[in-house]
Amino acid sequence: xxxxxxxxxxxxxxxxxxxxxxxxxxxxxxxxxxxxxxxxxxxxxxxxxxxxxxxxxxxxxxxxxxxxxxxxxxxxxxxxxxxxxxxxxxxxxxxxxxxxxxxxxxxxxxxxxxxxxxxxxxxxxxxxxxxxxxxxxxxxxxxxxxxx
Amino acid sequence: xxxxxxxxxxxxxxxxxxxxxxxxxxxxxxxxxxxxxxxxxxxxxxxxxxxxxxxxxxxxxxxxxxxxxxxxxxxxxxxxxxxxxxxxxxxxxxxxxxxxxxxxxxxxxxxxxxxxxxxxxxxxxxxxxxxxxxxxxxxxxxxxxxxx
Amino acid sequence: xxxxxxxxxxxxxxxxxxxxxxxxxxxxxxxxxxxxxxxxxxxxxxxxxxxxxxxxxxxxxxxxxxxxxxxxxxxxxxxxxxxxxxxxxxxxxxxxxxxxxxxxxxxxxxxxxxxxxxxxxxxxxxxxxxxxxxxxxxxxxxxxxxxx
Amino acid sequence: xxxxxxxxxxxxxxxxxxxxxxxxxxxxxxxxxxxxxxxxxxxxxxxxxxxxxxxxxxxxxxxxxxxxxxxxxxxxxxxxxxxxxxxxxxxxxxxxxxxxxxxxxxxxxxxxxxxxxxxxxxxxxxxxxxxxxxxxxxxxxxxxxxxx
Amino acid sequence: xxxxxxxxxxxxxxxxxxxxxxxxxxxxxxxxxxxxxxxxxxxxxxxxxxxxxxxxxxxxxxxxxxxxxxxxxxxxxxxxxxxxxxxxxxxxxxxxxxxxxxxxxxxxxxxxxxxxxxxxxxxxxxxxxxxxxxxxxxxxxxxxxxxx
Amino acid sequence: xxxxxxxxxxxxxxxxxxxxxxxxxxxxxxxxxxxxxxxxxxxxxxxxxxxxxxxxxxxxxxxxxxxxxxxxxxxxxxxxxxxxxxxxxxxxxxxxxxxxxxxxxxxxxxxxxxxxxxxxxxxxxxxxxxxxxxxxxxxxxxxxxxxx
Numbered sequence: 001x002x003x004x005x006x007x008x009x010x011x012x013x014x015x016x017x018x019x020x021x022x023x024x025x026x027x028x029x030x031x032x033x034x035x036x037x038x039x040x041x042x043x044x045x046x047x048x049x050x051x052x053x054x055x056x057x058x059x060x061x062x063x064x065x066x067x068x069x070x071x072x073x074x075x076x077x078x079x080x081x082x083x084x085x086x087x088x089x090x091x092x093x094x095x096x097x098x099x100x101x102x103x104x105x106x107x108x109x110x111x112x113x114x115x116x117x118x119x120x121x122x123x124x125x126x127x128x129x130x131x132x133x134x135x136x137x138x139x140x141x142x143x144x145x146x147x148x
Numbered sequence: 149x150x151x152x153x154x155x156x157x158x159x160x161x162x163x164x165x166x167x168x169x170x171x172x173x174x175x176x177x178x179x180x181x182x183x184x185x186x187x188x189x190x191x192x193x194x195x196x197x198x199x200x201x202x203x204x205x206x207x208x209x210x211x212x213x214x215x216x217x218x219x220x221x222x223x224x225x226x227x228x229x230x231x232x233x234x235x236x237x238x239x240x241x242x243x244x245x246x247x248x249x250x251x252x253x254x255x256x257x258x259x260x261x262x263x264x265x266x267x268x269x270x271x272x273x274x275x276x277x278x279x280x281x282x283x284x285x286x287x288x289x290x291x292x293x294x295x296x
Numbered sequence: 297x298x299x300x301x302x303x304x305x306x307x308x309x310x311x312x313x314x315x316x317x318x319x320x321x322x323x324x325x326x327x328x329x330x331x332x333x334x335x336x337x338x339x340x341x342x343x344x345x346x347x348x349x350x351x352x353x354x355x356x357x358x359x360x361x362x363x364x365x366x367x368x369x370x371x372x373x374x375x376x377x378x379x380x381x382x383x384x385x386x387x388x389x390x391x392x393x394x395x396x397x398x399x400x401x402x403x404x405x406x407x408x409x410x411x412x413x414x415x416x417x418x419x420x421x422x423x424x425x426x427x428x429x430x431x432x433x434x435x436x437x438x439x440x441x442x443x444x
Numbered sequence: 445x446x447x448x449x450x451x452x453x454x455x456x457x458x459x460x461x462x463x464x465x466x467x468x469x470x471x472x473x474x475x476x477x478x479x480x481x482x483x484x485x486x487x488x489x490x491x492x493x494x495x496x497x498x499x500x501x502x503x504x505x506x507x508x509x510x511x512x513x514x515x516x517x518x519x520x521x522x523x524x525x526x527x528x529x530x531x532x533x534x535x536x537x538x539x540x541x542x543x544x545x546x547x548x549x550x551x552x553x554x555x556x557x558x559x560x561x562x563x564x565x566x567x568x569x570x571x572x573x574x575x576x577x578x579x580x581x582x583x584x585x586x587x588x589x590x591x592x
Numbered sequence: 593x594x595x596x597x598x599x600x601x602x603x604x605x606x607x608x609x610x611x612x613x614x615x616x617x618x619x620x621x622x623x624x625x626x627x628x629x630x631x632x633x634x635x636x637x638x639x640x641x642x643x644x645x646x647x648x649x650x651x652x653x654x655x656x657x658x659x660x661x662x663x664x665x666x667x668x669x670x671x672x673x674x675x676x677x678x679x680x681x682x683x684x685x686x687x688x689x690x691x692x693x694x695x696x697x698x699x700x701x702x703x704x705x706x707x708x709x710x711x712x713x714x715x716x717x718x719x720x721x722x723x724x725x726x727x728x729x730x731x732x733x734x735x736x737x738x739x740x
Numbered sequence: 741x742x743x744x745x746x747x748x749x750x751x752x753x754x755x756x757x758x759x760x761x762x763x764x765x766x767x768x769x770x771x772x773x774x775x776x777x778x779x780x781x782x783x784x785x786x787x788x789x790x791x792x793x794x795x796x797x798x799x800x801x802x803x804x805x806x807x808x809x810x811x812x813x814x815x816x817x818x819x820x821x822x823x824x825x826x827x828x829x830x831x832x833x834x835x836x837x838x839x840x841x842x843x844x845x846x847x848x849x850x851x852x853x854x855x856x857x858x859x860x861x862x863x864x865x866x867x868x869x870x871x872x873x874x875x876x877x878x879x880x881x882x883x884x885x886x887x888x
Contacts, residue, residue, distance in 0.1 A: 202637035
């Protein structure tokens, strides 16, 4: 091992990916997909369809599966921000950092277990809160724009 | 099979995911990571380091591997837009649709094969062009904001 | 950066994987699985079973999920051919290249959304067309043999 | 190629991952999840619920999907032990090695296809047998402790 | 939506996977692999080998890549415990819950960025601490046994 | 549980995927990629290049990584044939079934650990042997055609 090693650790230890390319938009896009799938599942089950048809089970099970996958991706993207972007020095100005992320992650799990438009909206609200926390720390004014 | 099947195909055939949640930001974020990794690899190989150290090979091979993964993700996200978001009716107003996406995909591959800051920038330019095509079709004015 | 870099780009720029190992058989195998799952789903929903049993929902939802996965894999394998194997010089002799691949990719998506034996067969037909285009370009006479 | 190459092959050829970190606990944890999902699916389908509700299909299809994934993971972890940990010299003292793993792998597949608490238990029994074979070969006395 | 929905949320809302199959052994196995790869990388770079040979770069880059993957898996397994197993009622008896997991996750990232046997050992120590916290909450006395 | 369950297990227990779509071509394609990457790594390390350049390490580490991935995929595809396609009744006419697959899987691992054109060729030979065993059992005469 050499001196260079020390320098590199210095230079990289604050992130394990490409510095500066963190963006809460990834979590937001996944969250929108969770919400969209949740609402489609409720609408379809409330409609007057033959629930024993191949079409019905194909559509419902793939909606459930896309919801699962996107909720998992949303959770992953949020936790990347928590574990890698935010640093100990941010805790003073953001005393609720841990609780905010813990709740957001638990909402991702709830959106898998349930088909709940209420929890899907709460998840979107908590991603918006994290969007604001993130861009505040970066000192940039980035508007919250949904794709759907 | 039943009537319901016909209705559902009608309602869903234009996309195989959650309608309305397409967003070129996913490709943009991956493209920024490709560019960041490319530039870091060039900077590190130009610096005065011991290229036989464990640190050097650890850093270079993981930069190459993150570049590979993000270029693949970028390509995938772009192709989702090409195959699912854009429809035959868009071809008239966007006569270069196929060529634009073909070139963008080939740039993703080039950014894997090479360590080229020129091609990384060309990739970002072509993602910006697709960002504009996309939001034009949606009739929304969404600014191009990079995270890095 | 050095001269060697130029040479390597020259030597590799036409593919981002192992040159010469492209094979449309990967897309064909995935397409056959999509068709098989589609037909099994239709047969099972047409049979006289108790659609509330654990067995029924287990079988139907895993058939839907295998269909989804294989359709995705089929699309991916086809797009690797489009983005990496085919080059600008092939466009003259294959003027429908872009349209053929666009339609094939859209059929993959349709086979996810629907449970349609018609679209599953159209997908197989379009893979066979691509199989022929591919081996024509390679100047080799490889027969179209299905595994099922 | 050089002498060093020979030495390295010597040193590494008996495994393709990190020597010494094989542990049948990975297969055991996945097997427990398969059994848990199987039993939950049976209990839910035997209960008095409205099987056309969005909740029912969400829960059943995600249980089926977690069962599928964990059975696949279980199979993968078992086969890593078979292909990489066990060596030709173990065949003399373990004449049933191949048959034990073949049957265990086939039980993983059966637990995907079916919702059978009998096969789920047989899978757990065969993982326990492999746990004992493994730690016997390592000459260590490690108790079989389930997490559930 | 129906009454059944309420019951199911009640029954499942505390976890999004198979209750009772959480096991910190998964994180421990991944952590051991990180430590093993780290030590092998240091040993190989300290040895007297030709670092321009194909063997050397093959071994070093795959060790770096296994280290990366296992550190990611370790982080994922730890965060599943944090987001899903632990509940608000555990905070009183475990006031350092958030900090413990935050540091463990940051150590996973550090073990990717660096080739550091010190950080690899600190990661193992923090997994052992979490192992103890976990089994304390479950009221079971499970020994900490390493596979390597 | 119901009678239907028994029927379905009968009908599906011999495979856990889409019956009839097994095809050793998937393993063959992956094996060809392993061989191609192996030979390219040897050629590049034998050439007169500056092994400290960003291009060199980018190319070598991604060749190693593609080799790793394809060897893993090859092993997976082979083991699907062993665990799911072949049944106890095939053991009489194929007494070497287990040994053939065990050796083929161990060759996949060797091709990860080493950069050996000899082992890469032995892997291809053993895939060809399995190709012949497979199509013999199916009673079909399918020629062994490589894509490269």
